Amino acid sequence: MMTVPIIDLSKLCIHTATTKPWNIEAAAQYYARVGVAGMSVWQDALEGRNTGKTGRMLRDCGLQVVSYVRGGFFPAAEARDRLTAIDDNRKMIDEAAELGAPLLVLVCGAVPGQTLELSRRQIEDGIAAILPHAEKADIRLGIEPLHPMYADSRSAVNTLRQANDLAEKFDSRHLGVVHDVYHLWWxxxxxxxxERCGQSGNLFAFHIxxxxxxxxxxxxxxGLMGEGCIDIKQIRGWVESAGFNGFNEVEIFSKKYWEMDQNTFLDMIVEAYRNHV
Amino acid sequence: MMTVPIIDLSKLCIHTATTKPWNIEAAAQYYARVGVAGMSVWQDALEGRNTGKTGRMLRDCGLQVVSYVRGGFFPAAEARDRLTAIDDNRKMIDEAAELGAPLLVLVCGAVPGQTLELSRRQIEDGIAAILPHAEKADIRLGIEPLHPMYADSRSAVNTLRQANDLAEKFDSRHLGVVHDVYHLWWxxxxxxxxERCGQSGNLFAFHIxxxxxxxxxxxxxxGLMGEGCIDIKQIRGWVESAGFNGFNEVEIFSKKYWEMDQNTFLDMIVEAYRNHV
Structure with missing residues (x-):
């Protein structure tokens, strides 16, 4: 299978944490200037700002708000803490709606000291508790499986199969999965x-x-695309064959790149996107 | 399911790399003194020594040689390098026989820049090439799946399912799998x-x-057993329910512990073994 080469930036989205040294206003201006079409917004980037106004500012720059990051973290030893997590997620659903983001990404959570099985049940319970609120607000929830190296404290959902299983337990077009090559490539x-999550209509986002x-x-x-060992073109081919035609979201968390001049880094992202995605 | 508590050290084995600052003679003496019953031997530990004599020295100390570590690393871009790997593995099978180790552990390998699918085919070809030699020498080969965080350059076999699939492709009682909680717990x-690898007779070793x-x-x-988030008792229960009654092999690679007095560390291992395995 040949993946069709990327010829423009109309599907390129960047996550605000990728250019963490910039505030969201600077990021919006610089992303738009080089032709980036979408932005995913980390909750931290909104601190001290009016959420609705910030969403309008992004759209005024010509950017589409692709997703709001990150809800989840449902498991906890104490019932009280699990209820707090549910409240926090409902608030994030409201914030996503105000911002104009159609999708809230869920990093499911895990608690050292309790079994992964128990954390998985608490994740399912948490999703069940917030899904009606998401449906009412018309915000989609995307379960993002994290790499198994994060099973200790960040997510008890570590494979796409697990995320698919979980999403399919609920009969809701507002619940699906987030596909990130960093977590899933192996x-x-x-x-x-x-293919399965494409067929079930559950493939909501694609991170690179x-x-x-x-x-x-x-x-x-x-790493920047092309810098490591992931065959991103192959995986993008699979994602698109599964029917996905949304954004390719660049999510690079890197001390090394955050130390660089961010405009230089942004140019590198655009070049890497054209050559290695 | 309750796992039966450990009451003695008759199933405790330690891998030489766990106490890397000691040479194999010191390790043998100190392990035996505290009642450890088995030793797994890293190839490096034999450097400059007669392999057969070293095996006798270990048995004279009262230690059982449990496994020889580590063969594998079959994938390579060049055919020549893949043949070299096969030769190296045949040599290691001979060394295992000389040492008196019944099992050679295989860390399968992976090559950045080629797909995992190709590396997996090369691993299968490599095993096919060395298995007759292992059968003739009566040395068992244990495929050890490594944690997905090692898929870049150490192993394209990252789950127990993959290792089981691979072992079952060959109809040989000399090929099975190595089960390591560090790699598999998530x-x-x-x-x-x-259960599956127990039923197929392929569960050859258990690492903790x-x-x-x-x-x-x-x-x-x-980490030392009990120091982290792995429910080792639960997993040991599964392993034993699957019919395994071999050694519990302690394999701790840790800069922090290597900096300690190794006799103190050895006492800590024995205590952790009694309390957390």
């Missing part, structure tokens, strides 16, 4: 599970970056 | 795949340590 079932060799930090050493 | 299919939170190094920050 999975021998990735092609089949990608690369896996550096060696990777030197568990959180903040993601 | 897997939602772990219990089912553990813990996953620290946070883990600060991709290779050398493994």
């Amino acid at each position: 999975d021998p079932d990735l092609r089949a599970e990608t 970056c690369d896996w550096k060799i060696p990777t030197e930090d568990f959180l903040l050493d993601r | 897997d939602p299919d772990l219990r089912a795949e553990t 340590c813990d996953w620290k939170i946070p883990t600060e190094d991709f290779l050398l920050d493994r």
